[in-house]
Amino acid sequence: MSPISVTKFCEKNVIKRNQFNSIVRGLIVSTVFLLFTVQTVLGQVGVPRSYENGMVVSADQIASDIGKDVLKQGGNAVDAAVATHFALSVTFPVAGNLGGGGFMVLHLNNGTQQTLDFRETAPSQTSQEDYLNSSGDPNGRTRKGPFSVGVPGSVHGMITALQKYGTMPLDLILEPAIDIARNGFRLNYQQARRLNLSRNKFSKYPSSDLFSSSEEDSFQEGDLFVQKDLAATLERIAQFGNAGFYRGITAELIVKQIQKLGGKMTLNDLESYESVWRDPIKTSFKGYDLLLMPPPSSGGIAIAQILNMINEYDPEDYGWNSADYIHLLTEAEKRAYADRAYFLGDPDYVAQPTPLLISEEYARDRFQSFDPRKATPVDSVSHGDVPFFEESMETTHFSVVDQKGNAVSVTTTLNSAYGSGIVVGEAGFLLNNEIDDFAVKPGVPNQFGLIGGKANAIQPGKRMVSSMSPTIVTQNGEIRMVLGSPGGSTIITTVLQVFLNVALFDMNIQQAVAAPRVHHQWRPEEIYFEPFALSKKEQFELYIRGHKLKERDSYVGHANCIYIHGNGLLDGGADPRGLNSVSGY
Numbered sequence: 001m002s003p004i005s006v007t008k009f010c011e012k013n014v015i016k017r018n019q020f021n022s023i024v025r026g027l028i029v030s031t032v033f034l035l036f037t038v039q040t041v042l043g044q045v046g047v048p049r050s051y052e053n054g055m056v057v058s059a060d061q062i063a064s065d066i067g068k069d070v071l072k073q074g075g076n077a078v079d080a081a082v083a084t085h086f087a088l089s090v091t092f093p094v095a096g097n098l099g100g101g102g103f104m105v106l107h108l109n110n111g112t113q114q115t116l117d118f119r120e121t122a123p124s125q126t127s128q129e130d131y132l133n134s135s136g137d138p139n140g141r142t143r144k145g146p147f148s149v150g151v152p153g154s155v156h157g158m159i160t161a162l163q164k165y166g167t168m169p170l171d172l173i174l175e176p177a178i179d180i181a182r183n184g185f186r187l188n189y190q191q192a193r194r195l196n197l198s199r200n201k202f203s204k205y206p207s208s209d210l211f212s213s214s215e216e217d218s219f220q221e222g223d224l225f226v227q228k229d230l231a232a233t234l235e236r237i238a239q240f241g242n243a244g245f246y247r248g249i250t251a252e253l254i255v256k257q258i259q260k261l262g263g264k265m266t267l268n269d270l271e272s273y274e275s276v277w278r279d280p281i282k283t284s285f286k287g288y289d290l291l292l293m294p295p296p297s298s299g300g301i302a303i304a305q306i307l308n309m310i311n312e313y314d315p316e317d318y319g320w321n322s323a324d325y326i327h328l329l330t331e332a333e334k335r336a337y338a339d340r341a342y343f344l345g346d347p348d349y350v351a352q353p354t355p356l357l358i359s360e361e362y363a364r365d366r367f368q369s370f371d372p373r374k375a376t377p378v379d380s381v382s383h384g385d386v387p388f389f390e391e392s393m394e395t396t397h398f399s400v401v402d403q404k405g406n407a408v409s410v411t412t413t414l415n416s417a418y419g420s421g422i423v424v425g426e427a428g429f430l431l432n433n434e435i436d437d438f439a440v441k442p443g444v445p446n447q448f449g450l451i452g453g454k455a456n457a458i459q460p461g462k463r464m465v466s467s468m469s470p471t472i473v474t475q476n477g478e479i480r481m482v483l484g485s486p487g488g489s490t491i492i493t494t495v496l497q498v499f500l501n502v503a504l505f506d507m508n509i510q511q512a513v514a515a516p517r518v519h520h521q522w523r524p525e526e527i528y529f530e531p532f533a534l535s536k537k538e539q540f541e542l543y544i545r546g547h548k549l550k551e552r553d554s555y556v557g558h559a560n561c562i563y564i565h566g567n568g569l570l571d572g573g574a575d576p577r578g579l580n581s582v583s584g585y
């Protein structure tokens with residue numbers, strides 16, 4: 001910091017020069033202490049669990065074990081991923097689901113690299129007007145109640161992936177999930193607590209009775225949680241495949257539930273739902289090749305853009321979470337999130353300049369305004385100039401690698417915790433509230449503070465833009481990392497930081513996942529950071545450059561990742577922010 005800016009800072013904050021000096025001395029002492037603490041914490045949580053053959057890392061121990069058992073029985077990574085997903089729909093109802101949607105990225109040992117989009121769609125009878133009041137302002141229906149529900153995609157996605165790349169029959173894959181739904185499982189402390197925290201959401205809907213509790217009779221750790229209706233729904237899926245969910249009894253129960261509450265989903269919406277295979281977004285960074293999710297996820301484009309913008313620099317020399325590093329990263333994030341808000345939407349509805357957005361030239365151009373000493377005010381950051389463009393809190397991630405060298409990265413969501421809170425009566429599963437991921441009105445933020453425009457406006461049958469970023473990283477053709485996280489708008493920056501922690505700072509995957517994180521999403525004009533993510537000295541440095549900073553009381557993401565060594569050894573990185581778990585053999 002130059003003597004002139006010290007003088008200005010003192011004047012602005014009405015402090016004397018000697019007071020300033022003692023503050024700086026205090027900051028240095030506390031920084032050394034903080035770095036020591038972080039080092040110690042990282043040292044303790046930083047030992048990955050390793051296995052030689054196959055691995056599943058998910059948000060729940062039972063689900064990870066079910067996936068691992070499939071691998072041990074000779075199933076491949078896709079078989080295990082599908083089994084893990086259905087198990088999470090039973091044991092992790094806060095986000096695991098039948099009534100939501102998501103994305104899958106695959107890298108198979110025969111070189112196949114693909115992504116599957118099973119994002120929800122807006123029901124055919126809804127329109128933007130359903131979500132605005134007479135003054136043209138949002139009426140709250142995107143987030144709550146029957147209008148918030150998108151047509152679910154998860155079941156279609158899982159069955160489609162299994163049919164194309166799996167090796168085991170669906171009914172066998174579903175057996176363990178059906179068993180734990182029918183016979184119950186013991187709630188852990190977090191599951192009981194989360195259910196209790198959402199009691200007001202469930203109490204609005206009689207069909208959600210099983211999840212509902214009262215102050216006097218709350219869920220406790222160790223309670224046996226039995227879901228007979230869900231078991232019956234899973235059995236119908238095991239017997240009839242997609243038709244067991246999108247047609248017949250289950251479809252009728254979904255439509256009955258939504259229409260009873262005044263919503264507009266139809267049997268035809270369910271029958272015509274399709275998941276879509278899409279080409280991955282590909283980018284390279286310092287010797288790593290990344291396989292990323294394309295739109296309607298914004299994750300792939302945003303991560304590629306940010307990496308391209310910082311690629312011209314040598315952030316590995318700056319030091320982990322130093323002011324220089326965080327300044328570089330957040331300035332790139334601002335520009336990528338501004339582009340997200342303007343350009344991105346469902347690729348089947350709006351044209352988007354994807355190749356240009358992820359090109360190195362565009363990144364160079366976009367980052368020309370970057371000043372290493374000064375934050376760019378967000379008002380002066382808008383979307384990039386794209387001349388040829390024609391306009392036309394809850395998620396869960398799991399990573400799987402099998403013995404044969406196949407990798408699968410899956411993120412799925414109901415959007416908010418327990419989605420809309422609406423359980424489909426007699427079918428036992430929760431419906432999403434994904435409509436809130438659309439831009440209900442230009443400039444009006446959704447629950448994650450994200451804004452959007454025309455490209456992400458609500459239209460019948462359209463998919464809403466997502467931040468979910470399942471990712472696979474290879475190096476010289478070998479799979480190196482399988483990455484992903486929940487966390488709404490922070491998913492993108494979480495996946496990015498886990499990758500960079502390994503790629504730039506040589507952390508092992510458990511350290512990379514555990515390390516405290518920092519986030520910027522263009523608007524609001526704030527760097528969010530987790531406790532211990534930034535020392536007082538780095539906070540001060542960033543403040544002097546013009547950044548606004550806010551310590552976040554909630555976590556930034558819950559990453560569940562795998563690192564594969566050159567000799568094939570698998571390291572699991574389960575996020576200690578929750579009861580995420582590694583299972584392998």
Ligand code: DON
Binds near residue numbers: 416488491
């Ligand atoms: O698709 C999205 O970007 C959001 N619906 C994800 C929601 C989420 O991650 C909430 N979890 N923490």
